[in-house]
Amino acid sequence: MTMTKKLVITLLLLISIAFVHCLAFHVDLEEFEPPQQEEQDVPRRGPGGRSSEGWEEESTEFPYHFRKRSFKNWFQSNEGFVKMLPKFTKRARNLFRGIENYRFALFEMEPNTFLVPHHLDADSVVLVLQGHGVVEFVTDKTKESFHVTKGDVVRLPSGVTHFATNTNQTVPLRFVKIIVPVNNPGQFKDYFPARSQFQQSYFTGFSKEVLSASFNIPEELVGRLFSGSQQTGQGIMRRVSPDQIKELTKHATSPSNKHKETKSKHKDISTKLRPFNLFTQDSVSSYTNDFGHFHEAHPESFDQLQDLRIAVAWTNMSQGSLFLPHYNSKTTFITFVENGCARYEMASPYSFQGEQQQQEQQWWPQQGGEEEEDMSGQVHKIVSRVCKGDVFIIPAGHPFTLVSHDENFVSVGFGIHASNCTRTFLAGQENVLSNLDTVATRVTFGVGSKVAEKLFTSQNHSYFAPTTRSHQQTREKREPSFQSIFSFAGF
Amino acid sequence: MTMTKKLVITLLLLISIAFVHCLAFHVDLEEFEPPQQEEQDVPRRGPGGRSSEGWEEESTEFPYHFRKRSFKNWFQSNEGFVKMLPKFTKRARNLFRGIENYRFALFEMEPNTFLVPHHLDADSVVLVLQGHGVVEFVTDKTKESFHVTKGDVVRLPSGVTHFATNTNQTVPLRFVKIIVPVNNPGQFKDYFPARSQFQQSYFTGFSKEVLSASFNIPEELVGRLFSGSQQTGQGIMRRVSPDQIKELTKHATSPSNKHKETKSKHKDISTKLRPFNLFTQDSVSSYTNDFGHFHEAHPESFDQLQDLRIAVAWTNMSQGSLFLPHYNSKTTFITFVENGCARYEMASPYSFQGEQQQQEQQWWPQQGGEEEEDMSGQVHKIVSRVCKGDVFIIPAGHPFTLVSHDENFVSVGFGIHASNCTRTFLAGQENVLSNLDTVATRVTFGVGSKVAEKLFTSQNHSYFAPTTRSHQQTREKREPSFQSIFSFAGF
Amino acid sequence: MTMTKKLVITLLLLISIAFVHCLAFHVDLEEFEPPQQEEQDVPRRGPGGRSSEGWEEESTEFPYHFRKRSFKNWFQSNEGFVKMLPKFTKRARNLFRGIENYRFALFEMEPNTFLVPHHLDADSVVLVLQGHGVVEFVTDKTKESFHVTKGDVVRLPSGVTHFATNTNQTVPLRFVKIIVPVNNPGQFKDYFPARSQFQQSYFTGFSKEVLSASFNIPEELVGRLFSGSQQTGQGIMRRVSPDQIKELTKHATSPSNKHKETKSKHKDISTKLRPFNLFTQDSVSSYTNDFGHFHEAHPESFDQLQDLRIAVAWTNMSQGSLFLPHYNSKTTFITFVENGCARYEMASPYSFQGEQQQQEQQWWPQQGGEEEEDMSGQVHKIVSRVCKGDVFIIPAGHPFTLVSHDENFVSVGFGIHASNCTRTFLAGQENVLSNLDTVATRVTFGVGSKVAEKLFTSQNHSYFAPTTRSHQQTREKREPSFQSIFSFAGF
Incomplete structure (x- = not known):
């Protein structure tokens, strides 16, 4: 009997294990994830030196806001870095399909450095944020080099071999870049003739026989020059001596010297390549007052931007200021914060709940x-x-x-689909709503005629205005009459 | 022993439960459906007042034909309605990818009503079907308003704030609209400065602090003016008094007054905004005879349509008529029936079996x-x-x-990708096949030379012709000789 | 006791079965595959006569290379054939999304044959590889026919009805065609007014009543003329007699006779339709030397190619030659080998491992x-x-x-997105790297100044050069000094 009991107890134990097993299985299933998902979670790293910081899940964030940590380190060394945002459609496919073919990158080159020659299978536009440098374009017929500094805009056409030098002894050269791939939407690559650390030369793609015959040099030397990566060598940004900098930049011209020619009818490749400055060029549109400055180059005014239909903007706001509410008629802006912090407020009729978390697992249902x-x-x-x-x-x-x-706030932006785009302000002296007839305002907003007359016309500033806090006292003295209108109107 | 027996029986019971459990589990798995699928089946409704009629499954229909009930009610009230077709790719992705970025809507405003100011993140073109109204465009610099009536075409550029008034005391104002989103393919939204029933103001997107500072009005009043929706108030279409209509439309000009200026070189925004009429404008192409009328505005002839590459067409057929077989070289037409019924016949080399039923569940296999x-x-x-x-x-x-x-039949259409498009007729006096040499016709159609000469030249009308029934007697008297040619030719 | 033991053993057995069962279940889950996958494996074939050779899995191949057998037989008979490449995105979606809307076809018409009239819902460009023929365009207003021969480029606009005749008694007429669909990306159809074997007439899409009324012919004859396919008849290519050829081509003009008018301002449809020749036209760009010839028509120079932004190129290399390494700035070339064999070497920074095998099953993960x-x-x-x-x-x-x-090698290519595209050579006299300053070369390639000066300037030929083998002896005599520079430089 005792033996039987023991057996029975053992059996009961076994059965409960079986149950628990089955139960656990249910749990497993609820936690079921497709196997490829796990593979995706394994970070793919380039060889050391290029750490891929990876895409930060920001589950509580708005998809319109990419925090600093969202950038991937494309290149990083003591000489500088290149950081790139992931494809916008990776963040929120439904919201950003219209800008799928645009990529955003940030470059910083330390003093006395040289970014080696390369080309892209992409058009791009660069805006210099800080520092002094020289950019040089080389084709099989010509070369041209230009001094660039803060506010300079440089068009880099697809396939043009170019390189850059930071000519300043102390200040890093810092710039942002919008990239428009030509082969495949949102995908592009850099093509380097010379190898460097973690970066192969494109000549690696050719056989020694071909390289030897092409350059008319002995086959046995080809390998030493081009094959593999330079395991112990330098990255794509390299330290250069002041003498080398002098030599590298001796032919550079200042774009402003050639300013007048920009308007010439001869729109050859060099017109497109010539940089222009957002702060000094006449054709740049500007708003400016005590509270802020805004400079914008439109594709209609600059050959460099025309075919890409990209606008370039620079915003500078004083402490305690407001960029008055407005919208762009056709353009989407990708904006980078260069200095300070600000509150960004936007009204969107699109819903994006769960857009971020679900996107990789449930692409099609979401598309549905x-x-x-x-x-x-x-x-x-x-x-x-x-x-x-x-x-x-x-x-x-x-x-x-x-x-x-x-604090002061500085941001720079690239406008996508910027042809014939207008910016419409909703408050301030130039204000679409102040142009409504009184009766239209009354019927639309359901207010009396006195309120209707004052509602959109009480703001004396245009484009930029002081925040409530920064002029509270002033306003409270000035506006009691307006408040009584509202009381009068029955609010 | 009895105890043992009881225990054993209990164990057997437990084991069978375990089995059944596992078995049930199998069944579960076979019935496994991803949870999001079920969520999709739950209808999503806007708040009351906007019933979403939903997408009618028309499994036995041709995907090219959208019945009246396919429209969704976007807005409906006593003052009028806005109905919208779902995205074309939702009906048949493989057939309609080329028109994915176009949406079609139908508007009707009752007499003495006002459609409140708003803008879209989309370009659009409107064609007035019936009634009399005024449309007004407002920017932060100017405003312009125009009288519109049947046959008038109005270009609404993306981002332009506009509103409309039905100026007629008895007849509804009725129009169709083709919409070309600028942010994301096939998706757009309306943006309203003022709240109304079931529609929030876009100012809801801003904090009170910002609105107070922007408008320079006290913060405590901002909420009353803009927040929430007007739960007991009016919709986006509102009843207005005859006096208000007079006031609202006092500056309106008739587009025909400015007709000559349309050709001027100064193609500013106001040229684009100026409506034109399909029945009276010289640049409209027309075919007309006893059996029908056809009017078409090409993007090459009208600045309003040029950048969107959209054509606008109006067809009017008499009772018992035939729009002779033809095809468009590059353009896809989205056609709306405004009056009567007709038989639509089309030859398609594309197969679309099962396109509709499968699309949501099996998108990729279908793509395959x-x-x-x-x-x-x-x-x-x-x-x-x-x-x-x-x-x-x-x-x-x-x-x-x-x-x-x-009965008479009236349809109106928007032509997509309409640049340099030609309409090629396959029958009638102007007929591509009648221009084949006799020998080409003989070799192509395998007929004798007498048949070849008469086959494509016996129809004396162009574009529109009577149907067989409507002139059967006439034809039977006239054509015996032709029948004998066919007999002679061995048919 | 024994009974108890037996029961216990039975129970243990049952429990182990339950365990195994649960275990097996785990395995099942791991082997789980969605059911629609299996449906995809069922081949879909057209009716006999058009064998669909199908897409050859070339798992060890580079996705950039389509072997001859990749073509599908779209039409084949004793009179000739039409072969078509599958959609490029079917081969490698991630690599070829940018050329998704382009299709490539090869035509061959035997001597004394006629390709029956038809139109496409696609624009296309034809390049004649061999033979002599006449192509005729017919619209409802006009017709024009042209003699074509090797090197002639013909633009076929979407929707234009056209047919062709091989006018040579002995040589097949052979041409390639790039096709740009207008309805849906990468999809197009041919539309034939007349039925032929395996091909229905588009008039089959209409009712007899409509056809009878349209052509004004008796209803009972319509069926005999248009319905069904011509089961025992001829294909879309037909044998014609020398007399019929004479008759069919009597109005044909030679495009070169009208050469000067091509530059006229009157860019009507007939200018676009006029063929031009790659070997004789002045506006064609050419490189030529002892080792090869290259001819290219750019869309900037030819109205026929302008709106499609397609370039057409012809390459002819002597035995033992090298087309010097180069890249195209914006254009993707689809190149067809017309004669001989060659080694194709290309450097790609894109990875494509497993692209081919996985694509149909795992489209989205791969997109990820x-x-x-x-x-x-x-x-x-x-x-x-x-x-x-x-x-x-x-x-x-x-x-x-x-x-x-x-052997000699001949290839022809269509360049996609060819506006403002430049070809940049990496070796030879015109060579982007030879335009780098010496210091830039030294810093970039990590070589001494003597090597830097000679590295990219030792090749005396441009564009085409002899291979190593073909001039090995010459080089070895000439180049010892260069080798010693490298030794000197420490290599």
């Missing part, structure tokens, strides 16, 4: 979700604090504002 | 299906009876005809 | 793979032997070379 159109009439509040190094997106048509509080 | 090209040489008969309120699609290259039987 | 960007800096060697009938792809930016060994 896009088709199930949201017709709720709801407006979503996009509010975020953006700081130096962050990127934010302002889609076309979306009313948008920026508020700087404790 | 597209790749497995149909090389059967088969031609599919697309025959459908289209009636008032329906939409039908005529893709480029597809031979197509319309037959009206018992 | 695209997003997980390869930042390894690795360059892939694409080396392949390409022979008559093969097609190879040269994407924009990719350094590329061709080596002919035992």
Whole structure:
């Protein structure tokens, strides 16, 4: 009997194990993840020296705001770095399909460095944020080199071999770049004739026989020059001596010297290649007052930007200022914060709940979700604090504002699909709503005629204005009459 | 022993439960469906007042024909309605990828109503079907308003704030709209400065601090003016008094007054905004005879349509008429039936079996299906009876005809990709096949020279012709000789 | 006790079965595959007479190289054939999305044959490889016919009805065609007014009532003329007598007679339709020396190619020659081998491992793979032997070379996205790297100044050069001094 009992107990134990097993299995299934998912989680790293910081999951963030850490390190060494944002559609496919073919990168070159020659299978536009350098373009017929500095815009056509030198002894050369791939949407590569650490020469793609015959040099030397990567050598940015810098940049011209020719009818490749400056060029549109400055180069005004339909903008806001609410008619802006922090506020009728978390696992159902159109009439509040190094997106048509509080704020932006785009302000002296007839305002906003007359006309500034806090006292003295109008109107 | 027995029986029971459990589990797995699938089946409704009629599954229909009930109610009230077709790619992805970025909507405003100011993140073109109204465009610099009536075409550029008034006391103002989104393919939104029932103001997206500082008004009033939706208030279409209409439309000009200036070189935004009329403008192409009228505005002739490459067409067929078989070289037409019913016949070499049912569940396999090209040489008969309120699609290259039987038939269409498009007729006096040499016709159609000479030249009408029934007697008297040619030719 | 023991053993057995069962279940889950996968494996074939050779899995091949057998037989008879490449994205979606909307076809018409009239829902460009023929365009207003021969380029606009005759008594008429669909990316169809074997007439899409009324012919004759396919009749290519050829081609003009008018301002459809010749037209760019010839028509120079942004190129290399390494700035070339074999070498920074095998089953994970960007800096060697009938792809930016060994080599190519494209050579007299300053070369390649000066300037030929083998003796006599420079430089 005792034996039987023992056996029975053992059996019960076994059975409960079996149960637990089956139960556990249920749990497993609920946690089921497709196997390729796990592979994806394994970080893919380039060989040492290029750490891929990876894509930071920012599950509580708005998809329009890319924090500094969202950048991937494409290259990093003591001589500088290249950081790149992932494809926008990777963040939110439904929201960013219209800018799928654009990529954003940030470059920094230390003093006395040289970025080696290369070309891209992409067109691109560069905006210099800081420092002094020389950029040189080489083709099989000519070469041209230009001094560049803060506010200079450089068009880099697809396939043009180019290199750059930081000519300053102390200040890093810092620039942002918008990249427009020509082969495949949102994908591009750099092509280097010379090998460097972690970067093979494109001549590696050719056999020794071909290289020997092509250069008319002995076959046995080809390997030493081009094969493999330079395991112990330098990266794509290299330290150069002041003498070498002098030699490298001796032919460089200052773009402003050739300013007048920009308007010439002879639109050859060199016109397109000539840099221009956002702060000094006449054709740049500007708004400016005590609270801020705004400079924008339109593709209609600059040959360099025309075929890409890209606009380039620079915004500088004083402490305690407001970039008055406005929207862009057709253009989406990809904006980079160069200095300070600000509050970014945007009204979006698009819903994006769960866009981020679900995207990789559930692409198609989500695509289906896009088709199930949201017709709720709801407006979503996009509010975020953006700081130096962050990127934010302002889609076309979306009313948008920026508020700087404790410090000056500087941002730069590339506008996509910028042909014939207009910026429409919703407040300030130039204000679409102030142009409504009084009766239209009354019927639209359901207010009396006195309120209708004053509602959109009380702001005396244009484009930039002081925040409430920064002029609270002033306003409270000035505006009691307006408040009584509202009281009068029954609010 | 009894105890042992009882224990054993208990164990057996437990084990069978375990078995059943595992078995049930198998069944579960076979019935496994991804959870998001079920979520999709839950209808998403806007708040009351906007019922989403939903997408009607028309499994036995041709994908080219959208019945009246396919429209979704985007807005509906006593003052009027806005109905919208779902994305074309939702109906048949493989057939309609080329028109993915186009949306079609129908508007109706009751007499004495006002459509409140708003803008879209989309370009659009409007064609007025019925009634009289005024459309006004407002920018931060100017405003312009125009009287519009039947046959008027209005270009609405992306981002331009606009509103409309039905100025007629008795007749609804009715128009169709083709919409070309600028942010994301096939997706767009409306942006309203003022709240209304079920529609939030875009100012809801901003904090009170920002709105107060922007408008220079007290913060405590901002909420009352802009937040939330107007739960007990009016919709986006509002009843207005005759006095208000007079006031709202006092600056409106008639587009025909400015007709001559349309040709001026100064192509500013106002030229683009100026409406034109399909029936009176010289640059409109027209065919006309006893059996029908056809009017078409090409993008080459109208600045308003040029950059969108959209054509606008109006067809009016008498009872018992035939729009002679023809095809468009590059343009796909999205056609709306405004009056009557007709038989739509089209020849399509594309197969679309199962396109509709499978699309949501098996998108990629179906995409694969597209790749497995149909090389059967088969031609599919697309025959459908289209009636008032329906939409039908005529893709480029597809031979197509319309037959009206018992009543007059009116349809209007927007042509997509309409630059340098030609319409080629396959029958009638102007007829591509009648221009073949006799020997080419003989070799091609395998007929004798007498048949070859008469086959494509016996129709005396162009563009529109009577149907067989409507002139049967006439023909039977006239054509015996031709029949004998065929007999002679061995048919 | 024994009974208890037996029961216990039975129970243990049952429990182990339950365990095994659960275990097996684990295995099942691991082998789980979605059911629709299996459906895909069922081959879809057209009706007999058109065998679909199908897509040859070339698992060990580079995706850039399409062997002769990759073509599908679209039509084949004693009178000739039409072969077509599958959609490029079917081979490698991530690599070829940029050329998704282009299709490539090869035509061959036997002597004394006629290709019946038809139109396409696609624009296309034809290049004649061999033979003599006449192509005729017919619209509902006009007709024009032209003699064509080797090197002639013919633009076929979308929707234009056309037919062709091989006018030579002995030589087949052979041409290649690039096709740009207008309805849906990468999909197009041919539309035939007349039925032939395995090909229905588009009039089959219409009812007899409509056809009878349209042509004004008796209804009972319509069926005999148009319905069904001509089961016992001829294909789309037909044998014609010398007399019929004479009659069919009597109005044909030679394009060169109208050469001067090509530059006229009157760019009507007939200018676009007029063929031009790659070997005789002045506006064609050419490189030529003892080792090869290269002719290229750019879209900037020819109205026929302008709106499609397609370039057409013809390469002819002598035995033992090298097309010096170069890349195209923006253009992807689709190249067809017309004669001989050559080694194709290309450097690609894109990885494509497993692209082919996985694509149909794992489309989305692979798309995810695209997003997980390869930042390894690795360059892939694409080396392949390409022979008559093969097609190879040269994407924009990719350094590329061709080596002919035992025979003359002829290839022809269509360049996609060819506006403002430049070809940059990496070796030879015109060579981008030879334009680098000496100091830039030294810093970039890590060589001494003597090597830097000679490295990219030792090749005296441009564009085409002899291979190593073909002038080994010459070089060895001439170049010892250069070798000693390298030794001196410490290599």
